[in-house]
Amino acid sequence: MILTVTxxxxxxVTYEVGALEQGGSHRVRTVRERAGGKGVNVARVATALxxxxxxxxxxxxxxxxLVRDDLDQSGIAHDFADIAGTSRRTLxxxxxxxxxxxxxxxAGPDVRPEEWQAFLDHFGTLAASAAVVxxxxxxxxxxxTDAYAELVRRAPGRVVLDTDGTALTEGxxxxxxxxxPNADELRRVTAGTVSNGGNxxxxxxxxxxxxxxxxxxAGSVLVSLGADGMLAVTSDGVWRAVPPRVVVGNxxxxxxxxxxxxxRALLLERPWDELLRDAxxxxxxxxxxxxxxxxxxxxxxxxxxxxxxxxxxCPS
Amino acid sequence: MILTVTxxxxxxVTYEVGALEQGGSHRVRTVRERAGGKGVNVARVATALxxxxxxxxxxxxxxxxLVRDDLDQSGIAHDFADIAGTSRRTLxxxxxxxxxxxxxxxAGPDVRPEEWQAFLDHFGTLAASAAVVxxxxxxxxxxxTDAYAELVRRAPGRVVLDTDGTALTEGxxxxxxxxxPNADELRRVTAGTVSNGGNxxxxxxxxxxxxxxxxxxAGSVLVSLGADGMLAVTSDGVWRAVPPRVVVGNxxxxxxxxxxxxxRALLLERPWDELLRDAxxxxxxxxxxxxxxxxxxxxxxxxxxxxxxxxxxCPS
Numbered sequence: 001m002i003l004t005v006t007x008x009x010x011x012x013v014t015y016e017v018g019a020l021e022q023g024g025s026h027r028v029r030t031v032r033e034r035a036g037g038k039g040v041n042v043a044r045v046a047t048a049l050x051x052x053x054x055x056x057x058x059x060x061x062x063x064x065x066l067v068r069d070d071l072d073q074s075g076i077a078h079d080f081a082d083i084a085g086t087s088r089r090t091l092x093x094x095x096x097x098x099x100x101x102x103x104x105x106x107a108g109p110d111v112r113p114e115e116w117q118a119f120l121d122h123f124g125t126l127a128a129s130a131a132v133v134x135x136x137x138x139x140x141x142x143x144x145t146d147a148y149a150e151l152v153r154r155a156p157g158r159v160v161l162d163t164d165g166t167a168l169t170e171g172x173x174x175x176x177x178x179x180x181p182n183a184d185e186l187r188r189v190t191a192g193t194v195s196n197g198g199n200x201x202x203x204x205x206x207x208x209x210x211x212x213x214x215x216x217x218a219g220s221v222l223v224s225l226g227a228d229g230m231l232a233v234t235s236d237g238v239w240r241a242v243p244p245r246v247v248v249g250n251x252x253x254x255x256x257x258x259x260x261x262x263x264r265a266l267l268l269e270r271p272w273d274e275l276l277r278d279a280x281x282x283x284x285x286x287x288x289x290x291x292x293x294x295x296x297x298x299x300x301x302x303x304x305x306x307x308x309x310x311x312x313x314c315p316s
Numbered sequence: 317m318i319l320t321v322t323x324x325x326x327x328x329v330t331y332e333v334g335a336l337e338q339g340g341s342h343r344v345r346t347v348r349e350r351a352g353g354k355g356v357n358v359a360r361v362a363t364a365l366x367x368x369x370x371x372x373x374x375x376x377x378x379x380x381x382l383v384r385d386d387l388d389q390s391g392i393a394h395d396f397a398d399i400a401g402t403s404r405r406t407l408x409x410x411x412x413x414x415x416x417x418x419x420x421x422x423a424g425p426d427v428r429p430e431e432w433q434a435f436l437d438h439f440g441t442l443a444a445s446a447a448v449v450x451x452x453x454x455x456x457x458x459x460x461t462d463a464y465a466e467l468v469r470r471a472p473g474r475v476v477l478d479t480d481g482t483a484l485t486e487g488x489x490x491x492x493x494x495x496x497p498n499a500d501e502l503r504r505v506t507a508g509t510v511s512n513g514g515n516x517x518x519x520x521x522x523x524x525x526x527x528x529x530x531x532x533x534a535g536s537v538l539v540s541l542g543a544d545g546m547l548a549v550t551s552d553g554v555w556r557a558v559p560p561r562v563v564v565g566n567x568x569x570x571x572x573x574x575x576x577x578x579x580r581a582l583l584l585e586r587p588w589d590e591l592l593r594d595a596x597x598x599x600x601x602x603x604x605x606x607x608x609x610x611x612x613x614x615x616x617x618x619x620x621x622x623x624x625x626x627x628x629x630c631p632s
Contacts, residue, residue, distance in 0.1 A: 015422075020338055022338065022418055023417065026420045027423065028422045062381060062382055091331075100338065100339045103340070104342045104344050105341065105343055106331075107344065107345075
């Protein structure tokens with residue numbers, strides 16, 4: 001079983017308006033709501049891939065109830081812990097005339113220390129029967145910054161950690177099996193640790209930065225490079241996977257699709273080159289779908305054999 | 317007792333952001349939520365004035381529950397009818413750097429015919445013990461356009477109608493005792509019925525337009541003129557009330573405060589000049605408060621004796 005953890009789960013609200021006018025008054029044409037947060041997106045993709053998956057994390061208040069309702073309707077198995085605060089919403093305002101999207105993210109509820117302790121027990125019970133645990137997204141206010149390290153230590157199975165900033169740097173010492181920063185996130189969390197070498201976007205620099213996170217505790221580092229594919233820095237070697245063409249669409253959720261592919265590959269104990277191929281194809285197929293957590297299944301199957309995999313030199 | 321009716325009640329959500337950037341991603345600094353809709357604002361002001369008031373209307377779904385929770389916490393007596401649809405939200409995005417406000421209004425739930433019939437019974441029971449009924453705001457999708465006329469006919473007491481467009485023009489034949497358009501609304505609903513006379517903002521034109529709505533069924537017409545005060549066109553005469561100075565602030569909710577003052581004056585059977593004085597003072601005190609439904613009580617008391625009342629010639 002794959003267990004996804006979303007500590008700052010959200011209700012993703014989408015408003016369609018004609019054109020957004022700063023300082024103006026707008027009639028909202030359509031309102032869509034759906035359970036969100038990166039771990040929930042991973043669970044949605046993994047469910048669509050017919051993996052056995054359970055979504056957990058923290059939920060509270062009326063917004064938490066709406067998230068649970070949507071998970072039920074979407075057929076995603078879930079077992080979230082209750083908190084007293086109200087879960088956050090994210091709002092995306094889409095302008096129908098131009099397609100431009102403006103995003104407003106609420107910070108999330110304050111989690112009390114006793115709620116975090118109760119979640120650790122809840123997580124331990126669920127993780128005991130999970131071959132793979134996925135930890136995704138930001139930490140809500142009130143949680144310790146090393147919350148992810150604590151969860152990694154309590155998980156007996158393989159762990160994928162997909163977060164950013166302090167939550168990532170303080171999560172890595174817990175020794176997750178895989179972390180999945182994108183190139184920007186990687187650069188931010190390794191600032192000062194690797195010399196630039198005059199080529200900020202080069203593969204060798206990315207490999208060096210990833211190697212420094214392996215040294216800090218990460219088993220393997222998957223770096224998503226957007227339209228350029230992904231790069232895996234592992235104890236078995238270094239690989240790069242490149243998609244055959246650029247897919248145009250909504251990149252939100254592409255990283256979550258790659259994490260879902262990674263979790264499935266770990267569950268099935270597939271080798272790194274196969275894992276990378278799957279992650280890059282699924283990620284591109286997610287870009288082609290308009291909403292985070294969805295992917296285009298036909299495009300996914302078409303892209304799989306077209307992903308180019310190449311080995312790279314290991315970091316010196 | 318004053319009964320306020322809000323058929324399209326809302327949860328008013330306010331987001332504070334640093335600066336709103338079209339196409340950008342924003343962290344919301346603070347989230348505030350409160351029960352809204354024009355009739356709810358009237359009930360809030362009337363409650364603060366220590367009137368006996370009950371708020372009714374239609375509420376549904378998780379948003380409806382949040383509206384009821386806020387009414388409870390605000391000490392506003394309420395008895396809304398349930399509907400299957402989810403009540404709407406309004407979102408105001410306030411930029412802390414400039415104070416500029418961008419507003420997004422959801423349309424509201426589709427109300428089923430049987431829900432409207434059930435509300436008519438519910439309303440009849442409540443209205444039987446209400447000396448004054450206040451009907452405020454837009455109609456949610458699914459209601460007949462003459463919904464307000466139907467409610468006016470079923471109310472044994474005095475009725476104040478504060479709405480716009482078709483809901484107003486089709487509500488007036490029900491013979492409400494008072495309607496309260498602002499100058500723009502008055503102009504829209506009487507377009508073509510009154511010659512312009514070369515002076516679109518003049519008092520005589522406003523009086524003529526108001527008189528045409530009296531001829532269509534309204535007992536008296538209170539026209540709010542923003543910073544210029546209010547004008548009353550009644551069977552007893554025509555009055556204008558002018559505040560001593562311009563109050564700077566948030567005009568949203570100023571009209572609702574004027575309606576609350578009107579409802580109280582009808583309840584206490586006060587003469588029109590006193591009603592106008594009270595409505596203009598309370599309206600200006602509401603502009604000085606940052607949130608619709610609130611008013612500055614000290615400013616209200618200070619302004620009351622300073623409002624200038626003058627009689628105007630009756631329409632020919």
